[in-house]
Amino acid sequence: MRMTRRTAVAAVMGCVVLAAASCAGPERPAATATATADGKGAASTSASPAPPTVDDAVAAARERMTAAATGRDAPGPEGLLVAAESTGGALFVWESSDGRFCHGTATGVGVTSVACFTRPHTPPVGKEPRLVPLVRMMATGWNVVFGAEHETVESVTCDGVPVRVKDVGVMADGRRSVHAVEFPDLTLGTVSVRVRRGSGVVTETLALETFAKKDAARFASCGEPTS
Structure with missing residues (x-):
C-alpha cells in the first residue's frame, strides 16, 4: 500500500498519542488475553481487591491492641473482650492481671489508645x-x-x-x-x-x-x- 508523506506523519502522531496514553497509566484494570477452547483470544479484567470484612478488621485491631496493652496494663487470663467492632476497628475491654478494668481502641489507620483504672477491682462489685x-x-x-x-x-x-x-x-x-x-x-x-x-x-x-x-x-x- 502506498503511503503519502501526510499519511506517514498522521500514523507517527497516532503512535505518539497511544504511547503517551500508555505512559499516563490505565484508568481501568488492564485487560489481558486468555485462550478459549476455539483458540481465539478473550479479554479478561483483573479483579479488584475485596473490601475488608469486620472479622479481618477486628483481627488486625486485636494484634495492635495486644502490642499496645503491655506491662501492668496487659490483659489477664480472660484476654481482650470485643465491646464493639466495625470495618474501621474495634473497642476492647479487659481486666489486667491485678484486677484493674481497662479499655482501648484500635483503628484501621493504626491509632491505638489504652486506659486503665489505677486501682484493682474498680469499681468494686456491690x-x-x-x-x-x-x-x-x-x-x-x-x-x-x-x-x-x-x-x-x-x-x-x-x-x-x-x-x-x-x-x-x-x-x-x-x-x-x-x-x-x-x-x-x-x-x-x-x-x-x-x-x-x-x-x-x-x-x-x-x-x-x-x-x-x-x-x-x-x-x-x-x-x-x-x-
Missing part, C-alpha cells in the same frame, strides 16, 4: 443488684459499655424502640456481666434496661453520656435528659 457504667466514648459509634451485677440483662430500649445489646463477657470473677450498646452518633439521655432478678423482672435506666450539652437539640437523645 452487694445489691445494679447497673455499672464502664465506658462511654466515640469508637465505632457512640459506644456505651456497662456491667450488670446480681441481675441478668434481657433487653434495652430507647423511647420504646429496641436497641441491640451486645453480651461482651464476664468480669470480676464472674460476678459482673458486661454488655454494650451503640448509636451511630453521640446520643444524649437514658435508655431503659430490662433486667431479671431471680423470678422477677424490673426496668432500670442507664445514662448514655456524662457531660452537659448547651445545645442538646443538635444531638439525638433517648429517654429523660441527664443534664
Whole structure:
C-alpha cells in the first residue's frame, strides 16, 4: 500500500498519542488475553481487591491492641473482650492481671489508645443488684459499655424502640456481666434496661453520656435528659 508523506506523519502522531496514553497509566484494570477452547483470544479484567470484612478488621485491631496493652496494663487470663467492632476497628475491654478494668481502641489507620483504672477491682462489685457504667466514648459509634451485677440483662430500649445489646463477657470473677450498646452518633439521655432478678423482672435506666450539652437539640437523645 502506498503511503503519502501526510499519511506517514498522521500514523507517527497516532503512535505518539497511544504511547503517551500508555505512559499516563490505565484508568481501568488492564485487560489481558486468555485462550478459549476455539483458540481465539478473550479479554479478561483483573479483579479488584475485596473490601475488608469486620472479622479481618477486628483481627488486625486485636494484634495492635495486644502490642499496645503491655506491662501492668496487659490483659489477664480472660484476654481482650470485643465491646464493639466495625470495618474501621474495634473497642476492647479487659481486666489486667491485678484486677484493674481497662479499655482501648484500635483503628484501621493504626491509632491505638489504652486506659486503665489505677486501682484493682474498680469499681468494686456491690452487694445489691445494679447497673455499672464502664465506658462511654466515640469508637465505632457512640459506644456505651456497662456491667450488670446480681441481675441478668434481657433487653434495652430507647423511647420504646429496641436497641441491640451486645453480651461482651464476664468480669470480676464472674460476678459482673458486661454488655454494650451503640448509636451511630453521640446520643444524649437514658435508655431503659430490662433486667431479671431471680423470678422477677424490673426496668432500670442507664445514662448514655456524662457531660452537659448547651445545645442538646443538635444531638439525638433517648429517654429523660441527664443534664
